[in-house]
Amino acid sequence: MISSSRLAPILITFPTTFAPMIQIAVFASGTGTNAQQIIQHFKGHPAIRIALIVGNKPGAGVFEVAARENIPALLIEKEKFLQGNAYTDELKALGIHFIVLAGFLWKLPKALVNAFSHKIINIHPALLPKFGGKGMYGNYVHEAVIAAGEKESGITIHFVDEWYDHGHIIFQASCAIADNETPATLAQKIHALEHTNYPMVIEKTVQTVKT
Numbered sequence: 001m002i003s004s005s006r007l008a009p010i011l012i013t014f015p016t017t018f019a020p021m022i023q024i025a026v027f028a029s030g031t032g033t034n035a036q037q038i039i040q041h042f043k044g045h046p047a048i049r050i051a052l053i054v055g056n057k058p059g060a061g062v063f064e065v066a067a068r069e070n071i072p073a074l075l076i077e078k079e080k081f082l083q084g085n086a087y088t089d090e091l092k093a094l095g096i097h098f099i100v101l102a103g104f105l106w107k108l109p110k111a112l113v114n115a116f117s118h119k120i121i122n123i124h125p126a127l128l129p130k131f132g133g134k135g136m137y138g139n140y141v142h143e144a145v146i147a148a149g150e151k152e153s154g155i156t157i158h159f160v161d162e163w164y165d166h167g168h169i170i171f172q173a174s175c176a177i178a179d180n181e182t183p184a185t186l187a188q189k190i191h192a193l194e195h196t197n198y199p200m201v202i203e204k205t206v207q208t209v210k211t
């Protein structure tokens with residue numbers, strides 16, 4: 001028998017405060033390869049959770065990603081998004097702290113931008129302030145970059161304000177443009193840069209900005 005005096009003392013500590021999880025909603029319109037990378041990055045994260053996938057196109061690939069990863073998904077309607085409260089009440093009721101755009105093609109209404117000021121992050125597939133603005137998305141960006149004879153392109157991660165591709169820049173990374181570059185080959189380089197950097201930049205940003 002071991003007497004209690006010979007037992008090593010057990011130190012039990014209790015946290016003095018319980019920090020709630022930071023909850024992110026990812027908005028996407030397309031295939032959702034960035035959304036997939038982001039979900040993967042935050043799986044099992046102790047402080048950050050991808051709580052919701054929001055899309056505007058029924059049947060978009062990003063909804064398959066959400067279903068596969070068991071993440072709640074919300075299909076939004078244009079009229080309600082553009083003229084109503086832009087789903088602000090629903091997002092707040094779900095406890096969403098940050099919105100991450102990953103290929104979301106509708107301009108965000110003022111109501112949503114104001115409700116999540118400095119808490120909406122976007123990624124643009126070029127080096128802003130060049131090659132941004134209305135109509136500059138997907139292959140249109142890469143075509144314009146090549147047509148302009150640029151020697152490099154890249155990605156820009158920025159906060160969202162009420163203008164297209166305009167808010168404060170958080171991070172940029174670049175890649176060289178080869179002499180025989182095509183929009184398709186450039187798109188591949190850009191996607192690789194996005195997948196490598198976006199999740200990590202999101203992680204740092206949401207932990208820096210107070211919820």
Ligand code: GRF
Binds near residue numbers: 104191194
């Ligand atoms: C990305 O290239 C991003 O820069 C842009 O939209 C694209 C989305 O691609 N905003 P995916 O659906 O994540 O593959």
